[in-house]
Amino acid sequence: MNVQSTANKAFSRRGFLGLTAAAVSAPLLAACGGGSASQGGGGAGGSIKFWDMPWATPAYNDAAKKIAEGFSGANTKASYQLIQWNNFYQTFSSAIASKTGPAVSTGGGFQAFQFEEQGQIAYADKVIEKLKANGQFDDFLPGVLEPFKTDKGYVAVPWQLDMRPLWYRKSLLEKAGVDVPTDWASLLEAGKALKNVGAFGFVTGSGAGNNIGNHTMMLMMINNGGGVFTPNGELDVMNDRNVEAVEFMLELVSNGIIDPAAVSYTTDNLDTQWKDGKAAFGPYVLGLPERVGDTSGDIMVASPIAGPHGDKTALVFPNNIMMYTNTPSQEASEEFVVYYLGKLKELWQQKLMNALPVFKSITEIPEFSSDPNNMKIINEYVPIAKTFASQGTALSADLAALDGGQALNQFTQTVLTGKTDAKSALTAFESGLKSVLKK
Incomplete structure (x- = not known):
């Protein structure tokens, strides 16, 4: 729910270092309106x-x-x-x-x-x-x-x-002859088929002001039973489930299932892809059909998909x-x-x-x-x-340093370029987080 005159001028409303979807006629990420802090204390x-x-x-x-x-x-x-x-x-x-x-x-x-x-x-x-x-x-x-x-x-x-629900365009999946993905394996296969009909099977972006890419990276790790923190809130970036999730994201990139230009995509770009029938499947904000002006029923919410170990979750x-x-x-x-x-x-x-x-x-x-x-x-x-606190549940001030911060953003962009391996990307991510977290 970040609102501004252009969707690529975002400032995270959850953290201070860096979203909920805006009403459909408003853009995605930051704010419009007026007002300043000028009244007396408390009231x-x-x-x-x-x-x-x-x-x-x-x-x-x-x-x-x-x-x-x-x-x-x-x-x-x-x-x-x-x-x-x-x-x-x-x-x-x-x-x-x-x-x-x-x-x-x-x-x-x-x-x-x-x-x-x-x-x-x-x-x-x-x-x-x-x-x-x-x-x-x-x-x-x-x-x-x-x-x-x-x-x-x-x-x-x-x-x-x-x-951050998963959305799909029904007509594109039908054109490619594939069902709605239910797990990572079917997501990969559907993505390959969709590429053959000129569509992208996993849509995200990490351009200026666009946190959807960051959310996608966290979603995939959490969806695999991973996450940045242990249940007790300790930093846990290098766990095997995170490595596996990043390897899968890199596989999507290498197969062209994620748009090669995604690293620079703003939310305006993502809106255009969904509107123009180039986006077939991916995580986005609530109200996507109204947001892009297609309420024909072709754009629908998919059920949460399962990771390779059967984990199934969502990011909230x-x-x-x-x-x-x-x-x-x-x-x-x-x-x-x-x-x-x-x-x-x-x-x-x-x-x-x-x-x-x-x-x-x-x-x-x-x-x-x-x-x-x-x-x-x-x-x-x-x-x-689950939240950014996963594998734990309790929210904390540390999450503000994670959400929308430079460490997560650089990590996301590195993965979306495909010019890395999972452990190297996660190692740099961990180092960046350690420099700003208290733990």
């Missing part, structure tokens, strides 16, 4: 100051502003401020340091963990208690809360999910709402978060969100459930999805 005149990001088209922010300003809990009102994705971490950091920051905000997916380390985050345990009391807690989709729980408490509360980024210690009233901050979560359904009812909701009840409303691609993702992807 002007004792109100709860809520900072939000351009998660979709301007209509989203108009609706979110209306919801926020409708709050009147704990004898307190709320104000709404739109913050640009461009340089957003600096905006938050400067405001928090000067005590002019928000009481509550959305933002980068790992943002709360970084500010937690600075003692600036208010834990959300009482919010969770309130959600249990009003029945909302049981409405969460399975597994979405756990990544935010630490030994000290809940660092934030999820409100939407950014998934859980976006969240966080509270800060600088607030006119911690009770009011908590009441606002509970209130706002309870109003989220309105955003999906108005079809302003091209992201997955975290509440089961929202997945059941007709505005969401009428799209079979949405329901396939909810039913098949969400239950098996």
